[in-house]
Amino acid sequence: MKCKDCQLACYDLIDRSLSTSAEAEVMAHVRGCPQCRAFLEAEGRRMRVWPRLLGVAAKGMSLPPDASERVFHALEVSRGDGLRHRMMRWRENRFSPASFRWLAFAASVLVAVGLGLGTCLTKDCFPGAKGNAWTENAADVAMPAIRVVNQKRTQGLDVPRTLPGLVTLESGEVVVRLQTGVELALVGPAKVDVQNGLRVYLEQGQLLARVPHWATGFTVWTRELEIRDLGTVFGVQVCEDASDVFVFKGSVQVNEAGFGEWGRKTSGPGVGVCAAGEGVRAVSGESPAKIAADWPEAKRMFGTVQAGRAFHNPSKALKTASRIADLWAERYRPGSNLVAKKAGIGNGIPLEKTPWARTSAPQQEVSDMNKSSVAAIVSAAAVVAGAGSSGATSAPIQVDTSPGGSQHWHMVFTRDVALRWDWNAAATHAELEISGMDGSFTTNFTSVVSNCQWRAFSPDMPSAEDVYDLKMTFYNGSDVVVGVLTSRLAVVTAAFGRTVVVPATAASAWTKVRGNVVIPYDAGWVAADAGVANGRIVIAKAGGMTQTNALSGAAGHFGWKLKNSDWGCGTFNLALTFRGTESEWDATLMRSADGTILGVR
Amino acid sequence: MKSISASNELVRRLKEKGDEGAVRLLVERYGPRLLSAAALLCRNSTDAQDLMIDTLQHAVRLIHTFQERSSFFSWLYGILFNLNRVIWRKRERQPLIYTDDLPDVAADEPLVGSRLDTEADAACLAAAVRQLSEPLQSVVLLRYYGEMSIEEVAVALKISPGTVKSRLFSATARLRKILPEEMRP
Numbered sequence: 001m002k003c004k005d006c007q008l009a010c011y012d013l014i015d016r017s018l019s020t021s022a023e024a025e026v027m028a029h030v031r032g033c034p035q036c037r038a039f040l041e042a043e044g045r046r047m048r049v050w051p052r053l054l055g056v057a058a059k060g061m062s063l064p065p066d067a068s069e070r071v072f073h074a075l076e077v078s079r080g081d082g083l084r085h086r087m088m089r090w091r092e093n094r095f096s097p098a099s100f101r102w103l104a105f106a107a108s109v110l111v112a113v114g115l116g117l118g119t120c121l122t123k124d125c126f127p128g129a130k131g132n133a134w135t136e137n138a139a140d141v142a143m144p145a146i147r148v149v150n151q152k153r154t155q156g157l158d159v160p161r162t163l164p165g166l167v168t169l170e171s172g173e174v175v176v177r178l179q180t181g182v183e184l185a186l187v188g189p190a191k192v193d194v195q196n197g198l199r200v201y202l203e204q205g206q207l208l209a210r211v212p213h214w215a216t217g218f219t220v221w222t223r224e225l226e227i228r229d230l231g232t233v234f235g236v237q238v239c240e241d242a243s244d245v246f247v248f249k250g251s252v253q254v255n256e257a258g259f260g261e262w263g264r265k266t267s268g269p270g271v272g273v274c275a276a277g278e279g280v281r282a283v284s285g286e287s288p289a290k291i292a293a294d295w296p297e298a299k300r301m302f303g304t305v306q307a308g309r310a311f312h313n314p315s316k317a318l319k320t321a322s323r324i325a326d327l328w329a330e331r332y333r334p335g336s337n338l339v340a341k342k343a344g345i346g347n348g349i350p351l352e353k354t355p356w357a358r359t360s361a362p363q364q365e366v367s368d369m370n371k372s373s374v375a376a377i378v379s380a381a382a383v384v385a386g387a388g389s390s391g392a393t394s395a396p397i398q399v400d401t402s403p404g405g406s407q408h409w410h411m412v413f414t415r416d417v418a419l420r421w422d423w424n425a426a427a428t429h430a431e432l433e434i435s436g437m438d439g440s441f442t443t444n445f446t447s448v449v450s451n452c453q454w455r456a457f458s459p460d461m462p463s464a465e466d467v468y469d470l471k472m473t474f475y476n477g478s479d480v481v482v483g484v485l486t487s488r489l490a491v492v493t494a495a496f497g498r499t500v501v502v503p504a505t506a507a508s509a510w511t512k513v514r515g516n517v518v519i520p521y522d523a524g525w526v527a528a529d530a531g532v533a534n535g536r537i538v539i540a541k542a543g544g545m546t547q548t549n550a551l552s553g554a555a556g557h558f559g560w561k562l563k564n565s566d567w568g569c570g571t572f573n574l575a576l577t578f579r580g581t582e583s584e585w586d587a588t589l590m591r592s593a594d595g596t597i598l599g600v601r
Numbered sequence: 602m603k604s605i606s607a608s609n610e611l612v613r614r615l616k617e618k619g620d621e622g623a624v625r626l627l628v629e630r631y632g633p634r635l636l637s638a639a640a641l642l643c644r645n646s647t648d649a650q651d652l653m654i655d656t657l658q659h660a661v662r663l664i665h666t667f668q669e670r671s672s673f674f675s676w677l678y679g680i681l682f683n684l685n686r687v688i689w690r691k692r693e694r695q696p697l698i699y700t701d702d703l704p705d706v707a708a709d710e711p712l713v714g715s716r717l718d719t720e721a722d723a724a725c726l727a728a729a730v731r732q733l734s735e736p737l738q739s740v741v742l743l744r745y746y747g748e749m750s751i752e753e754v755a756v757a758l759k760i761s762p763g764t765v766k767s768r769l770f771s772a773t774a775r776l777r778k779i780l781p782e783e784m785r786p
Contacts (some may be wrong), residue, residue, distance in 0.1 A: 008766045015750040048771070050726065050745040056719055059728035064650045067632055071657040072624040212658065286720070309647040410766030 001029045003036055010040045011565065014047060030089045045202045094211045130379035146194060149183065156188070163194045168206070173314055180215040184208070185314035206237045208314040211250075221257055224282035225271070227345040228253040232275075233310050235318045239552040246291075246321030248310035256288060277302050281325045298324045417489065419470070420451045424483035427474035437561040438514045456491055465518040466491045467559030490518055490557035517560040517589075519574070535578040542571040562591065615664045615758065628657060631677055641727055641742055642685050652688070656681040670740040671756045678747055679757035682739040688721040722784060729779040737772035740765055 001009075006029045012018045013026050030036045037192035087146035145163045155169025167176060169188035177183050180197035190205025200207075201221045211218045212230040216576075218229040220236050227236060232250025236243065245254055252272040269286045271280050277299070293302040301320050310317035329338040424430075430445045434454065444451070456468075467490045474483040519537065535551040537558055545566070551558060572589045611630070614623035635656055639649035659680050660667075667676050689739055742755040744765075751769075753761045 008770060011751050011766050015752070017750065017752060041774075046745060047748075051748050053719065053723040053726045054641060054730075054742070054746040055637070056723035058640045059644055061636050061640045061649060063632050063636060064654070067650075067657075068625045068628045068653060070654050071628050071661055072621050213655075271650060279608075307645070307647055307651070309645075312647070451670075498783070 001025060003029075003033060006033065010036070010043055012041070014043060048108065048453060054481075063402050066149065066326065066491075078267070105466065135441070137489060143306070145197075147175050147177045148174060156187070163197070167192045167194055175314075180218065181212040182218050183210040183311070185210075185311060187315050187433075192292060195466070202236050202238050202243075204238055206312060206314075206318045208235045208248075209233065210311050211292045212588075219241045223287065224257055224280075225280060226257050228255070228257040230273070232276075233307070235310070235321050237318060237322060241284040243282045244279065244322060244325050245274065245281075246318075246319055246325065247274045247276050248305060248317060248321075249276050249307045251275045254290075256282070263276065276306060279321065279325060281338050281584070286337045289329070289333060289338055291325050293324050295331070298327060353575045417454045417456055419454055419487075421472055421485050423448050423450050424474035426476055426482040428477045430472055431475045433471045435467050435471075435560045436468045438464075438466065456489075464491075464516065466516065467518055467557045488557070516563050520559055521556045535576065538577075540573045540575075541567060542573065544568075544570060559590065567591070610668060612664065612669075614675055615661065616667075616686060622663060627661070632657065634674070635681055638742060639745060641684075641730060641746060642682075642738060648688075650756060652681065652684060655706055675747075675749060675753050675757045678743060678749075679759070681743065682743065682758060685739070686735055710785060714764065718784050725780065727783060729776055732779055733772055733775060737768055737775065740768040741772045741776075 006026055009018065009026045010030075013023060018026065019555040031041055044419050060067070078530070145161065146159050146167065147166070148157075148159055151157065151174040152172055154169060154172035156168065157172070157174055158166070158168045159176060160166060166464050167184075167186065167190075169190045171188040173185060173187050175183055175185045178194065178197040179533040182197065183190065184200070187206040187208075190207065192205075192207060193203060195200040195201065198215060199221070200219075201290060207219065207220065209229065209258045210233045216229055220227045222236060222238045223241075224243040225236075225245060227234065228244050228252045230253060232252055234250075234252050235246045235248065238244075245252065247587075251273055253273050256269050256271060270581040271282075271291050274280060274290065279291050280288050281291055293299055301324055305313075305317040307321045322393045329336065360390060419432075421513060429447075431442055432438050432445065432452070433440060445452075467488065470487040472485040473481055474485075476482050537549050537551060538546065539560065549558060554578040569591045572591065574589065604764040611623060613621065616625065632653060636649060639652040639656075640646065643649040643652055656677060660677055663680075667673065672678075730738060733741065739758055740754055743749045743757055744751075747754075748752075749757065751762050751765050754765045758765070768769055
């Protein structure tokens with residue numbers, strides 16, 4: 001007998017399931033083989049010790065309070081309704097009204113040939129012909145169409161006795177269970193038109209659906225979307241002109257809502273399959289956007305409500321889903337209706353001091369960005385201000401310099417910048433002056449030209465950040481100025497990849513900032529940014545000079561020249577304000593003797 | 602004997618009438634043990650509760666398929682582990698983000714720490730079992746937590762006894778690498 005065979009037989013030996021002769025053979029081998037003896041002894045110890053240990057490890061969990069209720073419902077569903085549910089789902093998934101008529105004809109033929117199934121098929125399986133199947137048979141009488149399972153601080157709750165019917169809730173939370181076993185948690189105010197056990201229309205409010213595996217195909221409609229379950233827990237929220245879907249467990253197929261024959265809702269173009277942690281935000285007049293909790297903060301938020309735990313606190317789950325969608329829209333589609341119009345559901349962009357920094361770019365974008373950033377010049381990047389007034393060191397901030405992450409800044413990932421202008425018709429020659437913090441140069445154009453290329457820096461990577469003012473002055477034959485064009489441009493090293501700014505003392509990221517400082521500003525972050533064209537940044541050295549600088553436009557970059565300037569070392573307070581807004585962003589910078597800005601509080 | 606007749610009676614009630622009392626009894630009698638097994642399989646308590654509920658729901662709906670080849674509890678275990686297998690497959694296709702309630706251990710690293718007490722050992726063993734693949738997890742838990750014979754495990758998982766033994770052999774070899782030295786059997 002080989003050792004491996006002996007060791008496998010040891011399991012049977014312990015189970016006492018070997019024949020007498022086989023047992024004797026194994027025991028004979030074990031006696032003569034230390035390895036197999038050790039294996040047998042180890043298995044014996046495992047059988048003695050591990051059950052106890054695993055029992056201890058498994059202790060401490062309690063049954064959910066509604067366990068019996070949930071299990072009992074499975075029994076109800078299995079009692080006579082299973083066939084009807086399956087057939088109904090089949091009908092809903094497969095048949096258009098035209099094919100339905102054809103099938104009704106086929107059913108009547110079956111009746112005619114005496115199979116005796118006609119009554120069943122026409123009455124129970126095809127409820128569309130008579131309007132509603134759920135009120136027709138005895139099983140339905142015993143089993144209410146909608147049962148209230150749980151409610152919390154509910155007011156104005158109205159649940160229909162038959163279907164189709166409208167469930168309305170003014171406030172509070174209620175969990176109802178449909179005959180199919182689908183559970184709907186509604187957070188008031190909400191209005192849901194339950195057409196049958198597998199189809200509901202959410203007119204208004206928030207809904208969380210838990211769909212058992214046998215009810216896969218359950219569909220929620222909103223004005224904008226059709227959400228078809230693939231076995232899951234998902235949330236749907238509807239406000240005036242927007243719908244949100246978010247999946248907590250499993251997956252759903254989301255389509256745009258369409259309208260077919262007789263105004264019947266049909267599936268529109270597909271948006272996609274959403275897995276757990278994904279969803280769709282649809283706003284009227286804009287293509288639905290598929291969202292995902294794909295960055296660390298969102299993942300952390302999702303982790304608190306994912307899977308079945310969403311149903312333990314539907315309000316929290318739905319709020320979290322909404323918040324993730326808001327953050328996603330701020331992050332990936334800033335300035336779109338996806339952000340602005342959702343203010344009624346989510347929190348929108350708050351007018352507050354702290355979050356004056358862009359969040360990080362997704363990993364894929366980062367790698368793409370790195371590839372394309374052999375040399376780059378950009379007109380935008382990230383952070384500086386943004387600390388609150390508490391004086392504590394703020395948390396690390398990841399700076400998103402991806403093109404999609406910048407709301408107002410136009411970004412160019414090259415050191416060769418194409419400049420274009422309209423030549424002034426009255427001009428005979430022109431002068432282009434480019435002024436940076438470390439100097440300026442001019443170029444003359446003696447003939448009509450409308451573009452040029454400017455190499456902003458020689459090495460592949462810029463050695464320092466800078467902000468340039470570009471000024472094109474047109475002259476006529478008498479050297480009289482006939483027109484002036486201006487532009488601004490910033491070189492930001494952060495454009496060469498995602499930069500993690502850790503605004504804490506001794507943080508390495510800030511040690512890169514030596515000498516001159518480029519401060520990006522973007523009043524577009526403020527919800528009320530309409531009249532903020534004229535901003536200013538005030539720099540005040542503690543115990544020293546103060547400088548007030550005008551900013552051009554609601555968004556751009558301010559170049560703070562520190563190198564070879566009179567500022568020296570010390571602590572600097574920066575205050576950024578915009579006319580038309582009441583808030584002020586402030587930050588404190590410390591510049592040490594070696595010329596390094598150490599931190600931001 | 603009393604237990605067997607009680608479970609037979611419960612099965613009969615579920616099969617014949619399916620009354621609410623029978624379901625409640627099923628949940629009360631078998632729910633806690635199934636939940637404990639689910640806790641060893643799942644990474645958080647919510648998932649464990651869902652798995653336990655799913656198992657009992659399946660059991661209630663499929664009670665007519667129970668043929669008494671094994672004990673009722675083994676049959677329930679089989680459902681639980683088969684559902685867990687489905688969950689594993691789905692998870693492989695759609696990786697979820699888990700915030701674990703239960704301690705986890707980095708793969709391929711032996712667990713460190715001294716034997717402080719039984720609870721620590723228990724947590725250590727459970728964490729190590731969770732690192733196994735689903736097929737290995739199932740046989741280990743049925744064998745050592747469910748205290749089933751090879752034959753019973755085979756029936757529950759609908760695999761051959763030879764496969765059970767082979768998986769057990771692989772699982773214990775893997776656990777020997779994962780567990781701290783003082784816990785290696």
